[in-house]
Amino acid sequence: MNYDDLVVVMRRLALEAGDKIMEIYNSDDFDVKQKSDDSPVTVADEAADALISAGLRSAFPDVMLVTEEQAESHSATGDTFLIVDPLDGTKEFINRRGDFTVNIAYVEAGVPTRGVVYAPARDRMFYTLADGSAVEEKGPFSKNEVGETTALKVAESDNSALLVVASKSHRDQATDDYINKYSVKDTRSAGSSLKFCLVATGEADLYPRVGRTMEWDTAAGHAVLAGAGGRVVRFDDHSPLRYGKEGFANPFFIAHAPAVELKDA
The missing domain is CATH 3.30.540.10 (Fructose-1,6-Bisphosphatase, subunit A, domain 1)
Incomplete structure (x- = not known):
C-alpha cells in the first residue's frame, strides 16, 4: 500500500x-x-x-x-x-x-x-x-x-483527576459502574467515533465501551488514537483489540491514554 x-x-x-x-x-x-x-x-x-x-x-x-x-x-x-x-x-x-x-x-x-x-x-x-x-x-x-x-498527542493523564468520555446514545449503568472505579475529575458525553478523537487530542483520558460495536464503528478512531500514542484494548483482559474478527463484531473495549492505570472489569 x-x-x-x-x-x-x-x-x-x-x-x-x-x-x-x-x-x-x-x-x-x-x-x-x-x-x-x-x-x-x-x-x-x-x-x-x-x-x-x-x-x-x-x-x-x-x-x-x-x-x-x-x-x-x-x-x-x-x-x-x-x-x-x-x-x-x-x-x-x-x-x-x-x-x-x-x-x-x-x-x-x-x-x-x-x-x-x-x-x-x-x-x-x-x-x-x-x-x-x-x-x-x-x-x-x-x-x-x-x-x-x-x-495529536494523548494526555499525560493524572490518575487522581481523570477526564472520561462516554457514549451519548448508549450510556448505561454498566458503563457508569466501571467509570466509578476511577478518580474522575469530569465526564462528558459524545457521539460516534469522536470519543476516540477526544482521547487522541488529550481532551479526555479514558473512553470505556461496555456495549455492542462493530469494527467499522471503531477502526478509524482506533487508528487516529494509535497515531496519537493511545491504546485500545479489550475490556476483559486488556489485550490489544484486533480486527478481522468473524462478522466484524467487537468485544467490549477501553480506549485510553497509556498513563491511565486501568481497572479490572
Whole structure:
C-alpha cells in the first residue's frame, strides 16, 4: 500500500461524503428506514456509502473492502482490508445533534494503521499521515489543498483527576459502574467515533465501551488514537483489540491514554 496515496484518497472521500451528508442533514426532511438488526439507516448513509465505496474500489481495486451498508461485505475474511462506516452516529444525525462522523480506515494484519474521522457538522477532521502519526486539520476544508494541521498527542493523564468520555446514545449503568472505579475529575458525553478523537487530542483520558460495536464503528478512531500514542484494548483482559474478527463484531473495549492505570472489569 502506498500510504501517501491512501491518505490523500481517504481524506478527499471523507470530505466529499461529508458534503453529501450535510446537504441531506440541512434539508427539511429525510427518510429513515430500519435495517434487519433494527438499527436506523437514512438516505445520507446510503449516499455516502456509494460515494466512498466507488472511490476506494477505483483507487485500490485489489484491497478487500468492508462497509457497514453492504451486507455482502460482512462475510469477507482476511486481516488486511479497508473498512468504512459512511455515517457513524446515525441516531445523532436523525436527531440533528451533530455528533456524527464519516469513518474510513485501513487495517493491516489485524491492526488499524491509517484512518480518517470527519465530523462535518462540527467542522472537525482527524486523520493519520503517511507515517502513521495523527493530526487534526483546521477548517474550512478544501478537497484539493490541505489546511493547517496540528499534531495529536494523548494526555499525560493524572490518575487522581481523570477526564472520561462516554457514549451519548448508549450510556448505561454498566458503563457508569466501571467509570466509578476511577478518580474522575469530569465526564462528558459524545457521539460516534469522536470519543476516540477526544482521547487522541488529550481532551479526555479514558473512553470505556461496555456495549455492542462493530469494527467499522471503531477502526478509524482506533487508528487516529494509535497515531496519537493511545491504546485500545479489550475490556476483559486488556489485550490489544484486533480486527478481522468473524462478522466484524467487537468485544467490549477501553480506549485510553497509556498513563491511565486501568481497572479490572
